[in-house]
Amino acid sequence: MMSPFLIFLSAFLVNNIVLMRFLGLCPYFGVSRRTDTALGMSMGVLFVMLLASWITFFIYHYLLVPLDLIFLRTAAFILVIASLVQLIELFLKKNVPTLYQALGIYLPLITTNCAILGITFLIIDYDYTLLQATVFSIGTAMGFGLALLLMAGMREQIDLAPVPDALKGSPIAFITASLTSLAFLGFAGLLGLSI
């Protein structure tokens, strides 16, 4: 049984969702051009990831397992997450307009973010309890935010740098990601946590 602190650290740094697990790469490269959009996206992911991990946790353990419908896991989770994002969007629009203005445009993008669906499956595969799942999803979402902000900061600088023609645009972004990921490899073994 892993302590919540180790789960958090593992999800945040050692097994960083983007740089080590390769989940959520589309928003990682898509919305990392500027730091302010990157921050908005990370807040949206934190919000949705936490809610999605709770809801799928209850659906799996109190609905699919008792009814012997585990094979519907994939279909059920993706539909629940898609409708959850829609509901959040409607709710925020009506009740918390300030938050909606900050997160609104990122919410539809989050539905197709494989990081959200990915961690709901990982929580089931790792057999986490509700507390562990909560800590795990917060750590993962913060790890995503960290990676995204680092990338956005670097890309703002790279825009001004002389890059060879063939590497302009996405190739240089991938090379940057490679170096960041290499740096994160250094966290492997921290407090005995393995990749």
Next chain:
Amino acid sequence: MQSRNFTNGILKNNPVLVLMIGLCPTLAVSTTAFNSLGMGIAVIFVLTLSNITISSIRKFIPENIRIPVFIVIISTFVTVIDYNMYAFIPDLYKNLGVFVPLIVVNCIILGRVEGFAYKNGVFASLLDGLGSGIGFTLAIFIMGSIRELLGSGTFFGFNVFPQGFQNNPVIFMILPPGGFLVIASLMGIMNHLKGSQA
């Protein structure tokens, strides 16, 4: 005309190297040639069957709820491949891990279903699905081969390099940073070729 539906997705609009979609599985499972080929075949299966199914019932799908309908159909085929792989190729299933059920959110599949199968006939959709699937498989297989050759010194598990290299392969290549570096190089080469053509 029909053959263009097939070849379009392989090179000109290669989903991974040109359109930059479906990146997560491409980077995550391309540590060996075997894993990449397995992932590629799984995607060809899901993509082709979803394309055929959706184009054959496209007249009955109301436009407003088309996305949920697509997702249900896609996730059915993903579940089929998920359970079959678990039963018949457990080694591959263990290596691919969470990326098998995650085929359902692979943008390539939803993109082809929404962009092509929903508007075209069954046979054209079949060819389009096969073409895009093969394009994806080609990209992931090239990546998997490069990373396995350099990172483990093997190809499909067989030794191909002299003993000296075998003992000290470039482990960097099979770790996550290597994946980013290989795809960056492949995209750079594609850009360079496109630039010299124009």
